[in-house]
Structure formats: C-alpha cells, structure tokens
Amino acid sequence: MGISYFYVIVGGGLAGLQLAYKLSKEIFFKGKKIAIIDPLEKNENDKTWCFWEKGEGKWDEIVSKTWTHTNFISSRENLKLDLAPYTYKKIKSLDFYNYIKEELDSSPDFVFIEDEISRIDPVTMQAIGKKDNYSATHFFDSRLPPSYSQENKYAKIYQHFKGWQIETENGHFEPSTFTMMDYRLKHENSTSFTYILPESSNKALIEYTFFTPFLVEDDIYDAMLKKYLSEILKIKNFRINSVESGVIPMTDFPFEEQNSKEITKIGTGGGWVKPSTGYSFKSTEKKVNKVVENIIRGLTPGKDLINKxxxxxxxxxxxxxxxxxxxxxxxxxxxxxxxxxxxxxxxxxxxxxxxxxxxxxxxxxxxxxxxxxxxxx
Structure with a gap:
C-alpha cells in the first residue's frame, strides 16, 4: 500500500525546497505530513543561482556575493550599467539546500526521502518509486512531462553552459561589477557569450554560455573558456578551483496544462523557469507564493500560475x-x-x-x- 502523506513533493531542488519552506511557515499546514522525495541527498554545490531585487530580501542570509554594476559587451558596444535600485545577488546551491533542510529538520511535519519516482498514478493517488510507493492527497511534481520531448510545435532553445571558478595570482577583476554578456568570442554563427561573476579581484566564475537549439560537446566549452581567458582577458596563469555545468530548457511549451486537481507541476517541469532568460530563483518564489495562496483560498494549487x-x-x-x-x-x-x-x-x-x-x-x-x-x- 505504500506510505501515506498529506502532500508529496517530487523533487528536492529549488522549487521543491522553496515550496516546502513556504508551507512550513504557514499555520494553515500545521500537522499535515509532507514528504520531499529526491533520488539525491543534495549534499553538493551543484549549481549557482543569481537574481536581482530591490533592497533587502528574504534570502540575504545565504547570499554569498552581490554586485551593483554589470557589463554588457558586444562586438560594437562596451556598456557598464548601474543596477540601482536593484542589486544582483548570488546563492550557492549547497548553502540553499543546507539552509532549507536545517529549517525543516525542526518540524515534525516534513520528511526527506531518497527515492526516484517513475510515475504518479492519479487514480490510486500514489507516486511509484524504485524503493516504495507514496500516497498523498496532492502531488507537486518537478519532473519534465514525457510529452515535452515528443512535442515539436513549440520553440525549444537550450541554455547550456560550463563554468570554471578560477583563481589568479594578480588582480584582474572588479569585484562590484559582473559581466552579463560578452559577445567578443562567439562559437560559429550562434548566440553564445561569456558570463563573469567576480568573487574578488583575483577570483571569478567564468562561464561560457549558449542560447541555441542544439547542444555541443564538452570540449567546445573548454576550448572557448581557454581562448577567452588567454585572448580576451589576457590571463595566462590561473588555477581552476571548481567546475559547474548545466542545461536549462528555454521554451514556450505549456507545462501548466499538465496541472490537475491531483497533480501540480512545479519548477522546470511546471514552466517556472523564465523562458526568455533561463532565470528561475525569483520566479520560483513568486510561483510558490501563488500556489500556497491558492490552497489557502480553496482553489486548485496550479490556478493562474502563468502570465499568458x-x-x-x-x-x-x-x-x-x-x-x-x-x-x-x-x-x-x-x-x-x-x-x-x-x-x-x-x-x-x-x-x-x-x-x-x-x-x-x-x-x-x-x-x-x-x-x-x-x-x-
């Protein structure tokens, strides 16, 4: 029969943990047992989230770096832009995971489960996992629906990237200014650019990024990063302290049409990533607030989440x-x-x-x- 919960959240990433955290702060959900199920323990720093906002924010406690200016560089322009009244903020994923887990560990209403969910049966109201099955009154599911890969009438751009966290002997970076896009080094005839997040004058994340309908081999990223460092930044000696990479779908696929009274799609699988930019952190916060507001008002959780x-x-x-x-x-x-x-x-x-x-x-x-x-x- 499996294990019963009031809610099951499938996916313990950005969306799943933000949702769980928000539920834990509302008295309305007190006493309702909630499971967060993910195949991984989330004990590694596997990504970086950046976002902009005015003034102080609810996540400032775990923000690791902020910037007040940005560069936009093309083959013709070199702009330095003052972000006021906004600040650009960075959160390391491991800091976020640990922060949410620490907050939820003090609540008897939440349980973390390592398992991989293969499907959710809306008839029996069970999430079918490799280790066990889990019953609930409602499921929040971050997995991409199978129909996404099969549907071709919607635009599908991939934001794919690889970044090196480097350290240099001498100062090369302006710590208060990050580079949003630098197009001086492009891969063939594609939308590809370099993104730079300086930690200090001699430490920075240098990321080579594509917005393309195709993916590339790993050695392409490495070649572009090496070329950018040597030819554009004129940095010869550096140490790579860590590496990160990822693929983010940028699409107008209507993920929200998968929502029902039994299942609400969340995160990437719910279309919560901003399609034209790939940014997700603040978008997720807004969507989570709307989901919780809908539940408290007696509405379907997924109602009106997407601005058409x-x-x-x-x-x-x-x-x-x-x-x-x-x-x-x-x-x-x-x-x-x-x-x-x-x-x-x-x-x-x-x-x-x-x-x-x-x-x-x-x-x-x-x-x-x-x-x-x-x-x-």
Missing amino acids: KFRRYDAIFLDVLARHNEKGESIFAKFYTSNSVEDIFKYLDEETSLSEEMKIMFSLFGFEFIESFFRKI
Whole structure:
C-alpha cells in the first residue's frame, strides 16, 4: 500500500525546497505530513543561482556575493550599467539546500526521502518509486512531462553552459561589477557569450554560455573558456578551483496544462523557469507564493500560475532565436542599449504596463520579430 502523506513533493531542488519552506511557515499546514522525495541527498554545490531585487530580501542570509554594476559587451558596444535600485545577488546551491533542510529538520511535519519516482498514478493517488510507493492527497511534481520531448510545435532553445571558478595570482577583476554578456568570442554563427561573476579581484566564475537549439560537446566549452581567458582577458596563469555545468530548457511549451486537481507541476517541469532568460530563483518564489495562496483560498494549487501575456512575448522571442540564432548578439544589444536597467528588470520580472512593454518591443523591432509574431500569435 505504500506510505501515506498529506502532500508529496517530487523533487528536492529549488522549487521543491522553496515550496516546502513556504508551507512550513504557514499555520494553515500545521500537522499535515509532507514528504520531499529526491533520488539525491543534495549534499553538493551543484549549481549557482543569481537574481536581482530591490533592497533587502528574504534570502540575504545565504547570499554569498552581490554586485551593483554589470557589463554588457558586444562586438560594437562596451556598456557598464548601474543596477540601482536593484542589486544582483548570488546563492550557492549547497548553502540553499543546507539552509532549507536545517529549517525543516525542526518540524515534525516534513520528511526527506531518497527515492526516484517513475510515475504518479492519479487514480490510486500514489507516486511509484524504485524503493516504495507514496500516497498523498496532492502531488507537486518537478519532473519534465514525457510529452515535452515528443512535442515539436513549440520553440525549444537550450541554455547550456560550463563554468570554471578560477583563481589568479594578480588582480584582474572588479569585484562590484559582473559581466552579463560578452559577445567578443562567439562559437560559429550562434548566440553564445561569456558570463563573469567576480568573487574578488583575483577570483571569478567564468562561464561560457549558449542560447541555441542544439547542444555541443564538452570540449567546445573548454576550448572557448581557454581562448577567452588567454585572448580576451589576457590571463595566462590561473588555477581552476571548481567546475559547474548545466542545461536549462528555454521554451514556450505549456507545462501548466499538465496541472490537475491531483497533480501540480512545479519548477522546470511546471514552466517556472523564465523562458526568455533561463532565470528561475525569483520566479520560483513568486510561483510558490501563488500556489500556497491558492490552497489557502480553496482553489486548485496550479490556478493562474502563468502570465499568458508574457508567455506570448517569450514565445515570439524564442521563435526568433530558434529561427535566426545568429542574430542573438544584435537582439540583446538592442535590448540593453535602448532600455534602462530598471525597465529591463521590471519587464523580465513581468511587472511592466502595456505601454512599457510596447516600448521594449519596438526597441527590438525587426522583420524577424514580425515574422515570429504571426507564427506564434
């Protein structure tokens, strides 16, 4: 028969743990047994999350580094942008995992289980795992649905990257300024760039990133990182302290259509990653707050989680990038040179008015956007 819980959260990553943490803070869920099931213990620093926000935030206790300025560098522009009134913040995944686990360990309502869930049966209300089965009144599922890989009518761009955390003998970096995008070194005719997060004057995460409809072999990242360090930054001697890599889907696939009264898709599997950027940390926080608000109000947990207007904007952009990937540099150059940082962040946070959105749309204006507008709308 398996083990029974009030809720089962499938996936103990960003979305699953943020959701569990939020549930633990609401008296409404007191006494309700909740399981967080993941095949891994989450005891390694496997990724880095960055986000922007105004002033102090709820995660500041575990923020490891902040920046007040950013560089955007193309083959034609070299911009240094003041982020005020925003700050760009970084959280190491292991610090986040440990923080949430420590918070939840003090509650008898939460249990962590190492198991891999193969499927969820909405009829028997069981999550089927390799080690056991788990019953619940509702499931929150972060896994990508099988239909995602089978569906071809939606745009599919991959944000894929590899980063080296390096240390140099001498100072090469400005600690208060990170580089959002540097297009001076591109891989063939693709949207590919370097992203830099300086920890100090001689320590930084150097990440080579692609926004492309295809993936590349691991040695491509290494070759681009080496070339960038030697030819662009002119750094000859350095030590690699750690390595991170990843693949983030950027897509207008309607993950939210998988939601039901029994199952709510969350995280990447719920479309909580911002499709046009790959950012997820603050987006997840907003979605978690909405899920909990829906439950307390007696609504289906997954109700109104996706802003369909912004999803259409993202769909147009992704279609352009999928069909004209070589134009990524010029598109992002228009985005950063024609709009203020505050307008950019406000738009990416889906907090702009229609007139503000039209201003940004017109700043990107081009035939390829008209073409994709009619394709997607």
